[in-house]
Amino acid sequence: MRWSEKISIQKLRDGDKDEFEKIYFDLFDVLYALCYQYTLNKEISEGIVQDSFLRLWEIKNELKEKSNIKNLLYTIAKNNCLNYLRSQQIVWKHLNHIKAREFSYASQLLHDDGDDFxxxxxxxxxxxxxxxxxxxxxxxxxxxxxxxxxxxxxxxxxxxxxxxxxxxxxxxxxxxxxxxxxxxxxxxxxxxxxxx
Structure with missing residues (x-):
């Protein structure tokens, strides 16, 4: 029996926490492995997986009877990883820009120092x-x-x-x-x- 046949979309839509926990324990490891491939960071990967399950809980009422929960969670986790990586790129660009400005300012201070250059x-x-x-x-x-x-x-x-x-x-x-x-x-x- 495949894991997807063991869960009830209706129970999940009704807010059945046991059904949610069943999905959580069945899929946590595979989602963590996916996230770690993207982030190479244990804590970040765990956080993204947690956020992905939280998102599933938030949208449970929108699920259709034939929704593929595994694929849905996989997509949510992957998108969260990509969003994290994009945000990191923005942060690094910002930090590099600040460091470049600091270095330029420091160089100018040195040049303006005349004899103490x-x-x-x-x-x-x-x-x-x-x-x-x-x-x-x-x-x-x-x-x-x-x-x-x-x-x-x-x-x-x-x-x-x-x-x-x-x-x-x-x-x-x-x-x-x-x-x-x-x-x-x-x-x-x-x-x-x-x-x-």
Whole structure:
């Protein structure tokens, strides 16, 4: 017996929660697998699947007796994934536009500074030299966090340390760098996120 033969569209239209749960448990995994192929993100995929089931519940009264619930949910989930990806593209374009404007503004500040003019590469060299002065343990955590964009729990797992230890090392590294780079702090914060 196919799963679709085990459900009653009429019961679903009547708001039968047991019937809805039956659909939910039968199809959650297949919809999650579909969404994950699009998003490559566990939490986002789960959220999209939840939203898809919520949408089914909202439109249950519009279902026809011969509605194919599996295909309907598949279509809703796929469209939700595509909408998510489109929204992410818009967000990234917006963020890249803002970063480009910030970089342009920072460059202008540097150029307008007359005798104190610093080339962008020179500024990066100053930052690199300061990072190299960090104690080895702090430097390792700092680079993993800021250069490799790893989260604290990921760093902790990789180094076999507690998250608290990672937070402590990162805090000390940032404190040192803010003091070491105090003369350039405003520009560094403006054009990078390494000291935030």
């Amino acid at each position: 610093l080339e962008f590469e020179e500024l990066l060299n100053i930052v690199s030299e300061a990072i190299e002065k960090l104690p080895e343990e702090q430097k390792q955590v700092f680079k993993m966090s800021r250069m490799e964009e790893m989260k604290y729990n990921e760093i902790a797992g990789k180094l076999n340390l507690s998250v608290k230890t990672i937070e402590s090392r990162m805090s000390k590294a940032l404190k040192f760098l803010r003091i070491e780079l105090k003369d350039y702090l405003a520009l560094i914060v403006l054009i990078t996120n390494i000291l935030k």
